[in-house]
Amino acid sequence: MAGEQLTTAAGAVVWRHRATPTSEPGGSRRVEVLVAHRPRYDDWTFPKGKPDGGEDLAATAVREIAEETGLQVRLGHPLPGTAYLIAGGPKRVSYWCARPVGPEAEFEPNPEVDEIRWLRLGEARRLLTYKHDIELLDAFAELREAKSHRTQTLIVLRHAKAESRDDWNDDDLARPLTESGAARASALVPLLRAYGVRRVVTSPAVRCAQTVEPFAHDISTFLEIDDRLSEETRFGQVNRSITAMLDRKKPVVLCTHRPTLPWIFDAVGSDGVELKAGEGVVIHHRKGVVQATEPLGRSAV
Incomplete structure (x- = not known):
């Protein structure tokens, strides 16, 4: 009507x-x-x-x-x-x-x-x-x-928008977020808090660390730097990293790069998701077996 x-x-x-x-x-x-x-x-x-x-x-x-x-x-x-x-x-x-x-x-x-x-x-x-x-x-x-009401949470996050590679003359690991990327990092804080995230794991790249740093500061925890989540990684390394995260009970967010995402989803046993900069997917699992996935963020409109 x-x-x-x-x-x-x-x-x-x-x-x-x-x-x-x-x-x-x-x-x-x-x-x-x-x-x-x-x-x-x-x-x-x-x-x-x-x-x-x-x-x-x-x-x-x-x-x-x-x-x-x-x-x-x-x-x-x-x-x-x-x-x-x-x-x-x-x-x-x-x-x-x-x-x-x-x-x-x-x-x-x-x-x-x-x-x-x-x-x-x-x-x-x-x-x-x-x-x-x-x-x-x-x-x-x-x-x-089905005992699926009691799940653990892993949030897979692609870093927010970073400065262009073409305009950056320093080490790529040091390439920072843009102003809009930093704004997205701040906007992620209440979202990650809603899922009770207690561990924050990131690639060593500055752009990844800056994406989750505001949240880590909000909950007074430290960033866990994991080289196995970098762009210069291999599936075996990613798989070992993810296996360790799935064994932990605390809800965890990991921040990584677009090229690494397919290996992460393979390691989790979840269908791949195409994520834009600053987007994430929430994986609900029980003893490492995926029970449900959802996008990180649901618009109110």
């Missing part, structure tokens, strides 16, 4: 393990999901919200969950989006699985959400108000059955 405008939003099915007492040491654990009550609508739903101006949807999901529930989370396996009509026209919401990070602060009611509950899946299904939320919960339940 003329005049209708698409509304976008982002959220997550936030989950945790809750220990269930048993007579056996280290007894079984169950999965609980977080549902929120909104007084304005008197409904029970998953936390979500609309992006601020120019905000990427992954960053939106993490920010909105924090504002509505007080929980800091990191995104994991993507979930199917939902689409439905509201008064102003169509609405589309992007979702992820998400896990709390750090200590859980005590919930404080606010104008958006006045109550939250951690519930087992069956309990949540009975409480949720909307059909599209129940379908989202069912999608999460399918992932849980």
